[in-house]
Amino acid sequence: MTASVDPDRSTWDVVVLGGAAAGENAAQYASQFSGLSSVLVENSLVGGECSYWACMPSKALLRPVEVVDAAAHLPGVSAGLEAAEVLALRDRVVNHRDDTSQISWALSTGIDVVRGYGRLSGERTLVVTHPDGSTRTVTAEHAVVVDTGSRPSVPDVPGLRAALPWTSRDVTSMEEVPRRVLILGGGVVACEAATWLRGLGVDEVSLVYRDRHLLARQEPFAGTLVAQTLQDSGVRLYPERNLAQVKRADPRDTGHGHVHGGEVSVTLDDGATVVADEIVVATGRVPNTDDIGLETVGLRPGGYIGVDDQQCVEGVSGNWLYAIGDVCGRALLTHMGKYQARIAGEAIAARARGSSAELPSSAAGHVGLPQVVFTDPEVGSAGMTEQQARAAGKDVEIVEYDLAALAGTYVLRPDYRGRAKLVVDRADDVVLGATFVGTGIAELVHSATTAIVGRIPLSTLWHVVPSYPTVSEIWLRLLETLRAQRHQDDDRA
Numbered sequence: 001m002t003a004s005v006d007p008d009r010s011t012w013d014v015v016v017l018g019g020a021a022a023g024e025n026a027a028q029y030a031s032q033f034s035g036l037s038s039v040l041v042e043n044s045l046v047g048g049e050c051s052y053w054a055c056m057p058s059k060a061l062l063r064p065v066e067v068v069d070a071a072a073h074l075p076g077v078s079a080g081l082e083a084a085e086v087l088a089l090r091d092r093v094v095n096h097r098d099d100t101s102q103i104s105w106a107l108s109t110g111i112d113v114v115r116g117y118g119r120l121s122g123e124r125t126l127v128v129t130h131p132d133g134s135t136r137t138v139t140a141e142h143a144v145v146v147d148t149g150s151r152p153s154v155p156d157v158p159g160l161r162a163a164l165p166w167t168s169r170d171v172t173s174m175e176e177v178p179r180r181v182l183i184l185g186g187g188v189v190a191c192e193a194a195t196w197l198r199g200l201g202v203d204e205v206s207l208v209y210r211d212r213h214l215l216a217r218q219e220p221f222a223g224t225l226v227a228q229t230l231q232d233s234g235v236r237l238y239p240e241r242n243l244a245q246v247k248r249a250d251p252r253d254t255g256h257g258h259v260h261g262g263e264v265s266v267t268l269d270d271g272a273t274v275v276a277d278e279i280v281v282a283t284g285r286v287p288n289t290d291d292i293g294l295e296t297v298g299l300r301p302g303g304y305i306g307v308d309d310q311q312c313v314e315g316v317s318g319n320w321l322y323a324i325g326d327v328c329g330r331a332l333l334t335h336m337g338k339y340q341a342r343i344a345g346e347a348i349a350a351r352a353r354g355s356s357a358e359l360p361s362s363a364a365g366h367v368g369l370p371q372v373v374f375t376d377p378e379v380g381s382a383g384m385t386e387q388q389a390r391a392a393g394k395d396v397e398i399v400e401y402d403l404a405a406l407a408g409t410y411v412l413r414p415d416y417r418g419r420a421k422l423v424v425d426r427a428d429d430v431v432l433g434a435t436f437v438g439t440g441i442a443e444l445v446h447s448a449t450t451a452i453v454g455r456i457p458l459s460t461l462w463h464v465v466p467s468y469p470t471v472s473e474i475w476l477r478l479l480e481t482l483r484a485q486r487h488q489d490d491d492r493a
């Protein structure tokens, strides 16, 4: 049977609620070699947050800023940036928020698409409300996969919600460049947004965050190095501060990416005042689980959905309900959601053919947990931080190295700033975690993920020879430093 949009049927083998990239993967992996039929139920755009309002537009805005920055740090080279052209490039990257190509991909893969808002109404059953208000009941023979994602969380600060602040959707879809912007939050969205806002010409960027360090979930030196560069570029940092009150003249809902009214006056909890033309709230996410009918299958709405290593929802019997992506709260990252989707899809196919003994598990991939934060400098990490490893009761050895001391980084830019750190399991002599901070480290992360997930012994990593002169030589320097540390320890003993 040929796949179609809004096909006139009510039963599929697999129903995926939410058509983000992870949902697409779940449908594909459940169906492709099994013959199971599948459908995506999507209320907005197939492709989800990442394609139109998150990863893709943010990276499209950051890349030109990075190029200009790289040129500024190479003697004899210069580059300029035209904000309007960059915004136009961003619009092309998000396909002008048209999901035709994503739908074509789904249909060409044999996956049907139903437009509408879905709610569970009982075991294996959903009610979908179409854009015209009509409803229909959709039933899954084998499985329902929830991929409804998350939305920005806006804290309860007096005057903040009434001021109609920008969230990640506005700052990634910005249509105009405000002169002064205050960002609340010190996490990934805040740091990346501060980088592109300043790069695109915002005169005054102020970053207010409650933690001591930016990027508080990373090794502390990551936040320190990012803070240094932001400050050098003129961003004002307000650490260990929160908002006490927000006042805005004439707040107006002018649409995503347009300035939402008049001047904003913000009082911080230490009494300081910051005045801006727009305020961006980047204080984490809440899962979209409050209105998807979880109560009809015995689950509590509103929170993250607990899952096992097949992504099967805990507390629901019969192995028919799965959850992937941000809604299950395991790792709020596109690549991890898509990994969970591959596992869920394969588990659904395996259960459908009755081979439950061969179920895949998503445990190993979560041990690797890679992430790249596309700030200047970039922050790349995989596995555990030192603090996480110690909290997990691991006996660890720590080794750090200055990335600026490599030939490969000197040729990238003579004033290179960066640092690398490995967390090593003393008992098994394998890497538990790695962090790289510096220009051009994004592609290094996969080597660390490979070492961690593969549990490659350090004695084997010695024979993985990095090319000269590349940033990858950091692996050799870290291993040499660790060897020297061990000799010193032996001498002392």
Ligand SMILES: Cc1cc2nc3c(=O)[nH]c(=O)nc-3n(C[C@H](O)[C@H](O)[C@H](O)COP(=O)(O)OP(=O)(O)OC[C@H]3O[C@@H](n4cnc5c(N)ncnc54)[C@H](O)[C@@H]3O)c2cc1C
Residues within 6 Å of the ligand: 017, 018, 019, 020, 021, 022, 023, 041, 042, 043, 044, 045, 046, 047, 048, 049, 050, 053, 054, 055, 056, 058, 059, 116, 117, 118, 119, 147, 148, 149, 150, 168, 172, 189, 288, 291, 292, 324, 325, 326, 327, 331, 332, 333, 334, 335, 336, 337
């Ligand atoms: C600014 C920003 C930048 C980011 N950059 C990166 C990055 O560089 N790399 C990275 O890995 N991660 C990044 N992330 C995180 C990443 O965007 C998310 O982890 C990812 O989008 C989550 O995907 P998801 O599949 O959980 O759902 P989402 O992408 O949130 O999609 C859920 C889908 O479900 C639909 N839906 C919801 N409820 C219903 C319903 N009841 N019925 C029908 N449809 C429904 C929605 O319309 C939506 O299409 C970024 C996030 C932000 C905010």
Ligand SMILES: NC(=O)c1ccc[n+]([C@@H]2O[C@H](COP(=O)([O-])OP(=O)(O)OC[C@H]3O[C@@H](n4cnc5c(N)ncnc54)[C@H](O)[C@@H]3O)[C@@H](O)[C@H]2O)c1
Residues within 6 Å of the ligand: 155, 156, 184, 185, 186, 187, 188, 189, 190, 192, 209, 210, 211, 215, 216, 242, 282, 283, 284, 285, 332, 333, 371, 372, 373, 374
């Ligand atoms: N490059 C990437 O991989 C990338 C880019 C952007 C976003 N993301 C993902 O998207 C998710 C959302 O990003 P984010 O930056 O919004 O979340 P985050 O969890 O990274 O940071 C949230 C920040 O807000 C602060 N905060 C939370 N509640 C607050 C409150 N009530 N008042 C004041 N401050 C508060 C936290 O201390 C933290 O600094 C993250 O999980 C992130 O991994 C990934």
